Amino acid sequence: MVEDVPVDRLASLEATAREIRREVIRMTCAAGGGHPGGSLSATDLLTALVFHELRIDPADPARPDRDRLVLSKGHAAPALYAALALRGYFPRSELATLRQLGSRLQGHVDRRKLPCIEASTGCLGQGIGMAVGMALDARLAGRPSRVYAVLGDGECQAGPTWEALMAGGHYRLGNLVAILDRNGLETDGSTEAIMGIEPIADKFRAFRYHTVEVDGHDFRQILGAFAEARRTTGGPTAIVARTVKGKGVSFMEGQHSWHGKAPSKAEAARALEELGVPPEGTAP
């Protein structure tokens, strides 16, 4: 399913995603820590959510009928922070404080410090359950809110992920969308070598999810899946987004070693150059 998206809209989303990727590199480099690999794989999904799909308003961030985004893979925090800052939720200059003492930008997303975060996550297998609770809440209250949970694939080895997915299917939550950032790599290596989760789309289907598989770096496919999810009212939708860990930075792509390691200054400069930032000292 490919959404018919105007070319300038696509270009705008792609430019925003590139900007977010640059910020992920700058933030993790400055912090000397963080999770660039899984942030970069989720960047296009988060860009599509924050800049296109979610009905949210930075001018009225707490409106009750807003859509909710739960980053179940809370370690992709840098990408979500950058997206929310660019969307206008907080000053972009604050991104430089990632992981520092006193910062609102915790190593894993924290709603108590940064109110535009819907749910504090980090320990895996919990965000999807909170998203199920939020979707139930919206349905009970008769609110039109939709709930989007972004999951990691390592997280699909955790039992509670499947408990929560089972509940979403059982309660036929048509307002719930589970998005899997299927980059194939976890901290120690390939998911399929460590503890295989395939056939993952079949598993979602068996748990009563209308399941769509997309290239998680193709905005037309991503937006198409979101549109399909909106049309799916009788139960939840799962979007299996095939992605590349470290996407956009050649030496990070497909390397599990970049799961939880920050780039050095020299590596960050190389990465930024690949992402369209001219090297220092060159004329603009």
Next chain:
Amino acid sequence: MTADRTKESLRDAYGATLVELGEKDPTMVVLDADLSGSTRTVAFGNKFPDRFFNVGVMEPTMMTIAAGLALGGRTVFASTFAVFAAGQAYNAVRQSIGYNRANVKIVATHGGLLVGGDGGTHQMVEDIGLMRGLPGMTVIVPADAPTTRAAVRAVADADGPAYVRLTRENLPTVTDGAFRLGTAPELRSGSDLTIVAVGALLARALDVADELARVGVSVRVLDFASVKPFDEAALLRAARETGAILVLEEHSVLTGVGALVASTTSESYPVPVRRVGVPDVFGESGEPWALVDRYGMSTERIRDEAWELLRGRGKVQ
């Protein structure tokens, strides 16, 4: 010499109070994990089926779903046995409810050895320690049905996460149900010794205090149902005024209220403290009160510990 008292089910009191709260608050929801008959949440479920979610055997995810429901502004109750609520689900309680400061009230039934026949796997003797160690978690251990009703209402009224530990066994009514968060009611006044009692052992504390009163020993008894926040003023006053404290709890002495009392007094007003509770072991199957006796919480043991403290203070020969 046990006083003749009416016994009542704490779980029934909980179930009835849930219904009462559900009538007052049309947004309140209740979750259970396939034990709704035992926890008595079934009473709420029968009355308000649209606001009741029996999620099956998925205790960690019951807690994460509860948190998600609560973040939208609802008061949420979630119930299962203590071993599942505090043990199986610990990190879900910690992160999704505690760290998120979600307004979820965990009411855990079947705390302690009084579970009886199900044995050590199901006898949760570490939950008070786990839960009082969680930042921002209110912890309540009612001793009887009237306090259960009052405590369930109190945690519903307060914003933020709470853990209420109930006992499977029916317990004698020993309080007037005037429970308030952070206060330790003085059920017996006294000047020679203080017994700090938690939950099911409060009745035994009163029995021993009354027995000692008959031989001229004056024992103060504090009902420590409010474990967190706890009544530090009443505790230190007791230390100052009675000079020795005996703590009774149907919980591990390593991490429970005995540890709390000992550490608090040693920092602020050191007095001899003795802890009567479950030693560093798992329980086993058996008749509930026989287990409590066997694992060191018999009335005789309580009496012996009291005399030991009194002798140490020179109050008796």
